[in-house]
């Protein structure tokens with residue numbers, strides 16, 4: 001695992017965007033796994049700037065998002081679908097037919113999850129997966145548990161996550177209790193992984209990540225099984 005500690009959120013966003021820009025410039029038809037949450041917003045802004053100044057061309061890029069609340073309408077302002085279009089997709093030249101986000105409107109979540117896995121496979125697998133880190137160490141919506149799911153599945157949000165994510169909703173009651181999310185194997189099968197961590201509230205999950213252990217109580221620690229993980233964090237998350 002490669003660790004970079006950045007002095008500011010701006011620096012972290014720039015470093016993350018630069019990694020994505022390099023990936024797309026080396027392989028324009030890259031398959032990129034995108035993430036939502038506050039952490040990658042700065043990276044999306046930098047990527048938009050790169051696109052506007054001719055440094056990034058996403059016309060051949062394929063995307064797969066990590067997760068989506070369930071049930072949720074894509075048009076809902078708090079869906080991850082809306083988040084991605086508002087914060088990124090609408091401002092760059094990625095083709096709508098190349099964008100994949102789990103469908104939070106489906107009546108058949110199991111079928112949706114199976115088809116999502118197949119779609120990733122037929123795209124040739126994910127070249128680079130971007131991840132944020134939950135306060136409890138979750139990645140995507142893979143919450144701490146005795147057993148973790150391997151593949152894309154319908155997950156139950158933990159109380160910690162409901163409370164953390166309530167800042168985007170009217171109150172904790174309005175946060176959906178479930179989500180469709182890539183599983184641990186779906187994530188670990190990506191060729192490269194880029195984990196972004198910022199803020200002091202992530203410090204303890206980040207410290208576990210940097211410890212010598214792997215535990216399903218902190219799903220992010222399983223990233224240590226992967227050969228090519230880059231962690232970019234700010235000083236607040238890195239602590240000492």
Ligand code: GLP
Nearest residue numbers: 036037038039132133134140141
């Ligand atoms: C959410 C998402 C994760 C995200 C995490 C951290 O629950 N499912 O994919 O990484 O929370 O979010 P933030 O960056 O807002 O702290």
